[in-house]
Amino acid sequence: MPIPAPNLFPPFNILRLSHTELRVTDLAWSRGYYVDTLGLQVTHEDTHSLYLRAMEERGHHCLILRKADVPSVGVLGFKVWAEEDLNRAEHWFHAKGLPVHWIERPFMGRVLATRDPWGVPLEFYASMDRLPPIHQQYNLYRGVKPLRIDHFNLFSSNVDAAVEFYGEMGFRVTEYTADEETGRTWAAWMHRKGGVHDIAFTNGTGPRLHHTAFWVPTPLNIIDLLDLMATTGYLDNIERGPGRHGISNAFFLYIRDRDGHRTEIYCSDYQTCDPDLEPIRWDLKDPQRQTLWGAPAPRSWFELGSVFDGAALLDSDLKAQPIIAP
Amino acid sequence: MPIPAPNLFPPFNILRLSHTELRVTDLAWSRGYYVDTLGLQVTHEDTHSLYLRAMEERGHHCLILRKADVPSVGVLGFKVWAEEDLNRAEHWFHAKGLPVHWIERPFMGRVLATRDPWGVPLEFYASMDRLPPIHQQYNLYRGVKPLRIDHFNLFSSNVDAAVEFYGEMGFRVTEYTADEETGRTWAAWMHRKGGVHDIAFTNGTGPRLHHTAFWVPTPLNIIDLLDLMATTGYLDNIERGPGRHGISNAFFLYIRDRDGHRTEIYCSDYQTCDPDLEPIRWDLKDPQRQTLWGAPAPRSWFELGSVFDGAALLDSDLKAQPIIAP
Amino acid sequence: MPIPAPNLFPPFNILRLSHTELRVTDLAWSRGYYVDTLGLQVTHEDTHSLYLRAMEERGHHCLILRKADVPSVGVLGFKVWAEEDLNRAEHWFHAKGLPVHWIERPFMGRVLATRDPWGVPLEFYASMDRLPPIHQQYNLYRGVKPLRIDHFNLFSSNVDAAVEFYGEMGFRVTEYTADEETGRTWAAWMHRKGGVHDIAFTNGTGPRLHHTAFWVPTPLNIIDLLDLMATTGYLDNIERGPGRHGISNAFFLYIRDRDGHRTEIYCSDYQTCDPDLEPIRWDLKDPQRQTLWGAPAPRSWFELGSVFDGAALLDSDLKAQPIIAP
């Protein structure tokens, strides 16, 4: 199916992705990984959870780590422009026959909880506790010097349908991968905040979270992280990279925590805020699509993901395959 | 005066700054400077003008160099979200008693020409010719590898009034400099597109253009440009830097062409799209305001600027002085 | 076998590796690759050869490309401290029963041609034409900005014997790979000039040249080269990397020209000039030996190399295998 035209006047105004909650089985291990190694800053800590923010963020958190018996993803959070957008969102999801609840969440104002048609738990809010800036407290920078959360990437059993649903909400496609044979969309990158994506969908058994990405200053910070992880016991957590994506043109690294949650370290994509930005089309079999320099991704990268709490899995009926490393 | 609250629902939707027109006295010299040395790409060239874009831009131009007998600035251009925003802009400027004209401009759709209350020539448009992406044609990258136009900075005879006027249009203050004694605003940085600024105002004889800024990938590209300029005859065009700004946290370099037009090479400021982003206040006498590392700017940087075509100059009555290098 | 103690007072004083001659089948193609893409500077050009130097070198050439029907390596060149070292070298090689000839070479003074016991063609000289410095002519920098030739790496059918032979000449081992089972040396890195190596030996069918390496300023230059090669028709010439070596701690990229000659782009190894520097031992099966970050090298990297003109090939009887990518 062709990529639908962007909805430039969506029913409610989503500003940007905001945060995710990962359920992890060993909070102390996760602290060593996300805080001491990646360099996220702790903004709240108790016996069963950790709230983290990146260096240039002033909202209270972009990542919640919550102790659980089994790894999963609790929610994907989005910030809307204004309080009235929450009410508009409530009506829109309700009209779609999707569940809507107003819930209480620490450090946040009104929170609208809902799910997309495939069961992905979503939450929307307009206000979250604001913290003082720390981006010029250079003694706090550690690890990969994460500056901000950048995007989510999800496995989807029907990327065309996901693009249509999220497109209606105002997410605009910047790049996409088409399967030549069936004409269907194999993957798509969609944004609200003016980068290549706030959310992306990749064909596969879904819904599952493929990864959460953090923006870092330069490729050298990614090299620093690799050196650090490789010599502090995290060698096996390095999955793919470093490299330059064909899609998005970003410099990247993929790592996976002990619960299998994948993080992308990401920098240097491009500005996309023009409403008339033309999506870039890639063929699924283009070897430079994944990595501009030609190296294919490993099988794990195409197959493994994190389940969402309460969402049933569905296989995709699109069986087209990308190039996978042997 | 205190910084006014942001106008989150402005009368028309300005997406971002878009382009400027510089009147230059020697087009061949300017080509050597902006194209061969800085690395902007020529998109149109004739005997009296050059149209340029940066590497990740798809709009036809972000900089017009036009042959003239005397250097000046022709216009500051802004892209709006949709065609109807142009009509709304027309009404708003007209209601303010400001001149409005629909003009013809090559490579652009409908263009609304107007001036701000101090005579700065502005133009707004929704559509400009779109060009194929070149951000992955790495053989075209040259000089400082400019990725996109980032912002304008203007001398203003009344920064408080400028902040109010542009604030009404929806520009939101991210950082500002206050004069402790008078309580007045000495400088302010205001954005639409989610960085520290699309436009800034600095106290001084105005209106004049202080500089136009381009975003580059990393500080190393700025070091490369310095090495190149210093050894290809452009030593005297280096004015200030490199350094880290206190305000904006950006890494910067200022250079001036032979007509006195100043360019800032700029990278690594931060994301500001949250509507509840709290402006950061700096004291005029804070030595880290200009440069986080303490080095004051030279006198030329505070005094020299480019006049706008057709705008009369007015001195500022705010006489407070920043720290100037001896 | 244990690594022999360094010979701190060798029979003649080799200063550093100097140059190599590659026989190539299409000089125009090689010019596009080594000059326009890698960024080496042409110092002499005629219909059948190209002489190149890197940016901080003042000797006339570090790489000679010579037109031939079949690809091979003509010679490995070394600079000695003084003219009398050439005479001492002549006696030493002669005493070893190896061939010695005084030959004429353009742009060079007296040249002693010989071969090592495995037939590798070597040449030694004390003086070569000197050229004016260009390291501050920043408009000449292109491609990966190669600064200087760094080292040779050879497949050797008997690494222990090679280490002994070159060690006697004063090359000192900085790092080596041991085969746990047999106790034999599987690979060794040996230097004269104070970096990790001027020459290295890797177990395999030999003698063959594995690669010639050039030193570049930072890892970002290697990323720039990858972006450039990937988008200018050289995608298939990228073989391995980028990555950090365990051995040498250098950041690297391996590329191969159309004749199969391999180049390593290399930076950030360490200073080794202390005569009491302790060699670092690595186990052949250590996954971080090749790449600190864990990614194994591809099979081609372990198997393919360039033959030396006039040298017969011999298999190694050491059959131990490193970790190879599937």
Added chain:
Amino acid sequence: MPIPAPNLFPPFNILRLSHTELRVTDLAWSRGYYVDTLGLQVTHEDTHSLYLRAMEERGHHCLILRKADVPSVGVLGFKVWAEEDLNRAEHWFHAKGLPVHWIERPFMGRVLATRDPWGVPLEFYASMDRLPPIHQQYNLYRGVKPLRIDHFNLFSSNVDAAVEFYGEMGFRVTEYTADEETGRTWAAWMHRKGGVHDIAFTNGTGPRLHHTAFWVPTPLNIIDLLDLMATTGYLDNIERGPGRHGISNAFFLYIRDRDGHRTEIYCSDYQTCDPDLEPIRWDLKDPQRQTLWGAPAPRSWFELGSVFDGAALLDSDLKAQPIIAP
């Protein structure tokens, strides 16, 4: 005076500069500065001294901080090739009528203490305690990530005489500054280990230590250090830079500790090991000599230095002045 020809067969073989001892008035403050901020590693600590090494060094120390009532420099240390070089050095200094003593120094083998003709305290050794490598323990890297000591720079009351004396010892000139009018040498850079210098001399009241330099990986590490110092209370310790030197082509930063001891952070000079390397001549009035990009050094940089313990000061009779910032 013309630069003398290099002595390629010196009376004893100095390998490289090795270490310096700084007398400091507040050891705790100095620890915060050199260890926590610059990132040198503590190898020994007691109540009155700190021994430090940089990340790729295996010798026990490159910097000794010793508690004293008054700041001064205790000694400049050099490593020689072999034990017999110490004996040769003893004879050579003795023959010059200079004091020679065999002294005991912790963590070192035989140490020959002497002074140059201007009273600079020097010590030579062949062996120092060796420590395990830490260059791949990336969790230890901090601050500016100092890799190794690079050079000393001294004020000299007679640079021509210093060049002759040190030249006789085998130090070779790589670059120098001539005073056009008098034909005398105003400054000179001399090396043993193959970089632009192990030691340099600058015209002025001497002997005094101008600075000790440490080599770091890339210019970005210097930017990181500036950000860190500027936001952790060391703003006033930043003296000059960052910038690119004309002489040496190195990227630099100068900082001064609370006792006035100056450190240069330095990277990316070039390889100089060729015995026939032609010295590069600079004119004292060349504005690109100090900084390739044109910015002059501040007055403090030309006037302030650290006295050597036990050395009397002498004014220079060469009154030529470089360009000094206003």
